[in-house]
Amino acid sequence: MQQLRLDSTQAQAAAKLAGTPCYVYSQAVLEEQCRRLLSWQVPFDFTVRYAIKANPSRALIRLIDAAGLDFDASSEFEAKRLLSYGIAGSRIQLTAQQLASQHADELFAAGVRFNACSLRQVKEYATRFPGLELSLRVNPGFGSGGTRKTNVGGPSSAFGIWFEQMDEAISLARSLGARLTRLHSHIGSGTDPDAWEQAAQLTLDWALKIPEVATINMGGGFKVARMPDEKGVDFEEVGRRVSKLLQKTADSTGRRFALEIEPGTFVAANMGVLLARVDDVVATGSEGYTFVKLDTGMDALTRPALYGSRHPIGFLAAGKAPLGPEQELVVVGHNCESGDLFTVEPGDVLAPRKLPLPAIGDFAQLAGAGAYAAGMSLVNYNSFPQIPEVLIAKDGQMKLIRRRQTLEQMLQNEV
Ligand SMILES: Cc1ncc(COP(=O)(O)O)c(C=O)c1O
Numbered sequence: 001m002q003q004l005r006l007d008s009t010q011a012q013a014a015a016k017l018a019g020t021p022c023y024v025y026s027q028a029v030l031e032e033q034c035r036r037l038l039s040w041q042v043p044f045d046f047t048v049r050y051a052i053k054a055n056p057s058r059a060l061i062r063l064i065d066a067a068g069l070d071f072d073a074s075s076e077f078e079a080k081r082l083l084s085y086g087i088a089g090s091r092i093q094l095t096a097q098q099l100a101s102q103h104a105d106e107l108f109a110a111g112v113r114f115n116a117c118s119l120r121q122v123k124e125y126a127t128r129f130p131g132l133e134l135s136l137r138v139n140p141g142f143g144s145g146g147t148r149k150t151n152v153g154g155p156s157s158a159f160g161i162w163f164e165q166m167d168e169a170i171s172l173a174r175s176l177g178a179r180l181t182r183l184h185s186h187i188g189s190g191t192d193p194d195a196w197e198q199a200a201q202l203t204l205d206w207a208l209k210i211p212e213v214a215t216i217n218m219g220g221g222f223k224v225a226r227m228p229d230e231k232g233v234d235f236e237e238v239g240r241r242v243s244k245l246l247q248k249t250a251d252s253t254g255r256r257f258a259l260e261i262e263p264g265t266f267v268a269a270n271m272g273v274l275l276a277r278v279d280d281v282v283a284t285g286s287e288g289y290t291f292v293k294l295d296t297g298m299d300a301l302t303r304p305a306l307y308g309s310r311h312p313i314g315f316l317a318a319g320k321a322p323l324g325p326e327q328e329l330v331v332v333g334h335n336c337e338s339g340d341l342f343t344v345e346p347g348d349v350l351a352p353r354k355l356p357l358p359a360i361g362d363f364a365q366l367a368g369a370g371a372y373a374a375g376m377s378l379v380n381y382n383s384f385p386q387i388p389e390v391l392i393a394k395d396g397q398m399k400l401i402r403r404r405q406t407l408e409q410m411l412q413n414e415v
Contacts, residue, residue, distance in 0.1 A: 055373070093135060301342075
């Protein structure tokens, strides 16, 4: 799979257009991922929903919409945001941990589909919106994911209706007159096709118990390799396995289930880099480390501090002097926070990397930063402004798709 890396000319051009730090995205990589997603040979109807939490920028949503994907919203505000971008409600499904309380009437009037994640949600919505078409999110009792924070199935996860409560959820929905047309499971970010197959089978088993259900949704979680030593999911293999199961189910039961998936990472992770400059280099003696400090940090890219996740880091000389010799470096952010580390591993382990020593002012790029990066940032921590975003169009032109936040914007709601 392609992963965006900037060359010196591109880094200079992006810095000229937006300043540093900024996010830079590749339209070509984004569209290639959308094409791969739609290439599964599913026997019946197939819908791919982009999970907009991965990166909700309007310019990207436009491209993803044009590529033929529908949308998955994780809060009423994400759903509203999509409607405001001109996305039809019927192409949005809402799967939210918090009950939509402010905009529910408007969203459902616009045709947004609803996926209930708890007995409370089933009861509330079926009562408030009689006759509503309903999907149920089931926690099948197991998950798949790199860490507890990315594994969203099984007993340690609060997501979805616990499988032992499904009968109760089904009778509740029926007694309130809801139409149960869809079933959903999302087990987390994993690479194992067996786990995907198992989850699909389990969802199908539940779907077979409910005659009105016509669609199963497998959620997202298709892991991509960001680092060279990481393993991504064999996405095509998962497609073959799930399609086979759907066909087998149709042959044995006559039920032709439509399939939905809702990836975020797979679409966006490798289309983006965080472009920054080296702001300082400090050392802590012969027993210590050499730290390279960037002009960005966990306020812009939070994943390393949150998950200990790793991103490829590269430096590019910005002046005439070439980069120095390789040595073990700890790359840190600009926040006054000891957890603001970019060379870290899960468990908050400091993990120096062998990199060429940059000079102050040189460029740094953190790759694999298109998903859960700009959209998941701790905006305004230490009062650093939200950073700009740049899109490299397919003809190579760079376009500013988000301006840098101003201090006035940061302060505007203070009273
Ligand atoms: C319900 C649901 N769908 C889709 C996604 C997207 O997952 P990913 O970005 O790993 O593909 C998530 C992520 O947490 C989710 O909770």
